[in-house]
Amino acid sequence: MERDSQNHGLFKNPDLHHSLRTFLAEDLGRGDITGEAIFPPKAIGNAVFIAKEAMVLAGVEHLAPLVFRMINREITCHPTADGQWVKSGEIILHLHGPLRDLLAGERLALNLAQRLSGIATLTAEFVAAVAAWPVKIMDTRKTTPGLRRLEKYAVHVGGGVNHRYNLNDGILIKDNHIAAAGSIRQAVQKVRDYNGPGKEVEVECETLEQVTEALAAKAEIIMLDNMDPPMMRRAVELINGRAITEASGGVTLNNVGEIAACGVDRISIGALTHSAPAKDISMEMVSGQ
Structure with missing residues (x-):
């Protein structure tokens, strides 16, 4: 009954992609009327994810980049590998791309990374x-x-x-x-x-x-x-x-x-x-x- 869930195919799974699109639709609605009002379509920016406490990362290496790239394939992502223990204050993901799209993907990517990192950390503590x-x-x-x-x-x-x-x-x-x-x-x-x-x-x-x-x-x-x-x-x-x-x-x-x-x-x-x-x-x- 045990199964190895660290399957690189997980993040190519059509069902997962469908779920993420549903999550994005829930969060975006008809569009980000704040970000779209402030930034022109071609405005480019940089962002980082920062760990605000010690944790084992999960959802940062593959999942967060997938969320951003579903919004815009031109967003580049340089993540820290899942499974790593990181300290408070460490940068764990670098992002570069259209400002509107970085801000549109922020909440979902963070929600998932925070949730999964919490699970990974608690599991590591039990282990x-x-x-x-x-x-x-x-x-x-x-x-x-x-x-x-x-x-x-x-x-x-x-x-x-x-x-x-x-x-x-x-x-x-x-x-x-x-x-x-x-x-x-x-x-x-x-x-x-x-x-x-x-x-x-x-x-x-x-x-x-x-x-x-x-x-x-x-x-x-x-x-x-x-x-x-x-x-x-x-x-x-x-x-x-x-x-x-x-x-x-x-x-x-x-x-x-x-x-x-x-x-x-x-x-x-x-x-x-x-x-x-x-x-x-x-x-x-x-x-x-």
């Missing part, structure tokens, strides 16, 4: 917090509607690993599936019958009894959901390498190290995408090129 253990930090489907590709890209840039992209991307039997199916055994059997061989099955377990049932059903991945560390350690001992173990639920920077020390293989964290604070980036006009 650093578990560096002493051989565990993967993973995202979830708790993403902003319409931004999943980009937000999962930001997780990857920050050093995390992508969980399934959508419902077609992997089998994950959760509590509601189990309740409606009647048992873990029945739910696992039904998904195997429907999907055929070769598909890994992950089961969400909240108790040691459910872990035992998931093992009996030969689930390849067992999610230890909202377990406290003592129970999680017992679950890992019970599983004893017979399935991949994934911790999830209530994970914070304060407790992720304790969770990793329980011996799980991976930790999935919805907060990477649903609660990452946007980073502070500004665009400023400058003289020269």
Whole structure:
């Protein structure tokens, strides 16, 4: 269910381009009546993006230039690479082109870069917090509607690993599936019958009894959901390498190290995408090129 989202084809994806055009239309409306009033069409200018705090960059290397070039292909962009830690005050993108178009693209490019850099930075902080253990930090489907590709890209840039992209991307039997199916055994059997061989099955377990049932059903991945560390350690001992173990639920920077020390293989964290604070980036006009 893991997938490598650092795909250079992402920024050539027609669906992404369609989304960006929709975002631009939302922001521009019928046109920038302020910038168009002040600057003639051929007025040329220079601008820079400046990091106003320390962060891991995401959305600066490829995405921000794409936004500006969608407005005007003549805009030249010289960005800092995504994945870099930068300090407050660093220039992270140089822009040159028609003033009207630089100002028209400013807000969308900043909004996306700030959002993605926030995700990348938070992911990097989680990865650093578990560096002493051989565990993967993973995202979830708790993403902003319409931004999943980009937000999962930001997780990857920050050093995390992508969980399934959508419902077609992997089998994950959760509590509601189990309740409606009647048992873990029945739910696992039904998904195997429907999907055929070769598909890994992950089961969400909240108790040691459910872990035992998931093992009996030969689930390849067992999610230890909202377990406290003592129970999680017992679950890992019970599983004893017979399935991949994934911790999830209530994970914070304060407790992720304790969770990793329980011996799980991976930790999935919805907060990477649903609660990452946007980073502070500004665009400023400058003289020269």
